[in-house]
Amino acid sequence: MPQAITLMVQGTTSDAGKSTLVAGLARLLARRGVRVAPFKPQNMALNSAVTADGGEIGRAQALQALAAGLEPHTDFNPVLLKPSTDIGAQVVIHGKVAANLSARDYHAYKPTAMKAVMQSWDRLTSAYDCVLVEGAGSPAEINLRDRDIANMGFAEAADVPVILVADIDRGGVFAHLVGTLDLLSPSEQARVKGFVINRFRGDIGLLQSGLDWLEQRTGRPVLGVLPYLHGLFLDAEDALGEASVDKREARLRVVAPVYPRISNHTDLDALRLHPQIDFRWVGPGQAIPPADLIVLPGSKSVQADLAWLRAQGWEPAIKRHLRYGGKVAGICGGFQMLGTCLADPQGLEGAASTVAGLGLLDMETVLEAEKQLENRRGALCLPGGAAVAGYEIHMGVSRGAALDRPALRFDDGRADGALSTDGQILGSYLHGLFDAPDALTALLAWAGAGEVETVDLAARREADLDRLADSVAQNLDLSPVLPAAWLG
Incomplete structure (x- = not known):
């Protein structure tokens, strides 16, 4: 049976835009008739959702499933860590609680978790045309590289290409991208097929010299620059959404x-x-x-x-x-x-x-x-x-x-x-x-x-997923990593 075409999105930092980019890509491909599924090997989050098969996964993967037109499933996030203390977490494997482990004990448990990851991966790649994989945090965390199952450890095991996304709104975007790439091993560097810069606001012309330098410095293309989408509402993986203040008609x-x-x-x-x-x-x-x-x-x-x-x-x-x-x-x-x-x-x-x-x-x-x-x-x-x-x-x-x-x-x-x-x-x-x-x-x-006014959260979420997909289509050139037939 043919295996799915895959693409992994890794980020230079937490909250760089990995979840958002996967959701936007999932909605874009689903609209074009591609049978696409999200996949996050390991997630650490206290925002979770119940799946159609009676398990628990990270809420970001439930959102990505919605973007792809699917019911949430435990294979979309086979390992979920729910922190209970600063050094311990509840470990959820395939949707069910498997253990409560300290960070040190979980490190020893990772080979077992990796088996669950690969089981889900095999099922998804046999059932879908495309699987969009989301990394966790940064792949360049030196202390976490041993037995890694969330970023390059998974990418190497599954033999998948990677794109790196960085958030320019935080500042230091070129240092983030170049530094992350430099800290990877040669085989991992070879997996990185391009960069995406996220949350840009301003005159794109003023950024062009930096993009040219980045491509020359790394030998990899900038696949595009995503604009800052004001007011975008998507379910947060962990970060709190901004609170409203001083609304004139507050009741x-x-x-x-x-x-x-x-x-x-x-x-x-x-x-x-x-x-x-x-x-x-x-x-x-x-x-x-x-x-x-x-x-x-x-x-x-x-x-x-x-x-x-x-x-x-x-x-x-x-x-x-x-x-x-x-x-x-x-x-x-x-x-x-x-x-x-x-x-x-x-x-x-x-x-x-x-x-x-x-x-x-x-x-x-x-x-x-x-x-x-x-x-x-x-x-x-x-x-x-x-x-x-x-x-x-x-x-x-x-x-x-x-x-x-x-x-x-x-x-x-x-x-x-x-x-x-x-x-x-x-x-x-x-x-x-x-x-x-x-x-x-x-x-x-x-x-x-x-x-009060009627507010439909589900309709707002759907509209913003479409808005996000439109932005991905307009601002990214994904031809180096996805089939031309899928890109319109």
């Missing part, structure tokens, strides 16, 4: 804490992007501003992040906020924090322990080894019963009287979450709670916004 003020192990913060994108919502992230050491709604997002280490909340002064601030009639919403880990007790008897997120929750909902949560992974549809238990759609990713099981007043019901009849008797507090395990247009409108009405 509601919303704040959310940025805990050390915040996860699936894309749950709040619909609030952040809404033209009538003044949304603000609040980081460590920052004052907690007045708000109408406080949202506690998900967390990979709920007990540790709850301790951080307390140390930052959020507990008295939340209780004062409620006394003055404000609303509070918690999602997944944030929902668990609202209860009376958080127990981790098996030490799944740290040392085995039990701590008091914020005590705002009458429920207790116990972490259990089996992770819940489900795509869900249902309806809110608010006036109008707006439809919701999203996914569950959690290890906690919650029980208590607060759950007798659920926040929503799934289509299979199961209740989820809680709505306090006074209507001020709402919690749910559902990631994507705010995403559906009618659900967002209903939740904003519950929070006190009144009538």
Whole structure:
């Protein structure tokens, strides 16, 4: 059976534009009738998504699957690392938790992880016309080169060509590209077929002398320069999206804490992007501003992040906020924090322990080894019963009287979450709670916004993927790395 044509996108730094370029290429090729799939051998991220085959992958790969017109699948991201501490992570292999390992132990585990990577790779290259591979971080991290499975280690094992992307908006783009290339081995250098410069703004004519120098210096073509696309909305792999500030027609003020192990913060994108919502992230050491709604997002280490909340002064601030009639919403880990007790008897997120929750909902949560992974549809238990759609990713099981007043019901009849008797507090395990247009409108009405514009996050995402693909088509010459028949 013919093998797929492949191309690997590596970056000079984290957040250089690898995920974005793969998404844009996937949408462009899919529009031209190519059966294309994304692939990231190893991802480290706390933003994840549930797949069609009941597993968990990085959210960036779920977005890339959407760009390619596919349902997310665990083969698109066979190894996912979810950091739980500064030196340890939960290791997810083919969508399921395999281990919790320190960085040193994971280094020894990499040959096992590499087997999973190559199994997925073999399946994808047999099923698709094209596989677009995304690297992780930089291929020139000297301390990570031994047993590398994410960048050139994979490229060498799979024998795939590579293009390097760098972000000119950060500055130092030529040093990034030349320095990265120089730090690779001769065989790895031979795999690099060209460069892409990302996020350029200004007069391209003033950049041309630098591009000419780069090509002469390295002997490799600059495949193109992608412009800075203002307002582009794509699900973030890990970096927080910019918060909105000083919106003239703001109907509601919303704040959310940025805990050390915040996860699936894309749950709040619909609030952040809404033209009538003044949304603000609040980081460590920052004052907690007045708000109408406080949202506690998900967390990979709920007990540790709850301790951080307390140390930052959020507990008295939340209780004062409620006394003055404000609303509070918690999602997944944030929902668990609202209860009376958080127990981790098996030490799944740290040392085995039990701590008091914020005590705002009458429920207790116990972490259990089996992770819940489900795509869900249902309806809110608010006036109008707006439809919701999203996914569950959690290890906690919650029980208590607060759950007798659920926040929503799934289509299979199961209740989820809680709505306090006074209507001020709402919690749910559902990631994507705010995403559906009618659900967002209903939740904003519950929070006190009144009538607001309808915002369709899915439509915005699709439009921006098309916008990104158009930019790739207009600004890149991919003939050195992809068949001419695919390029129009």
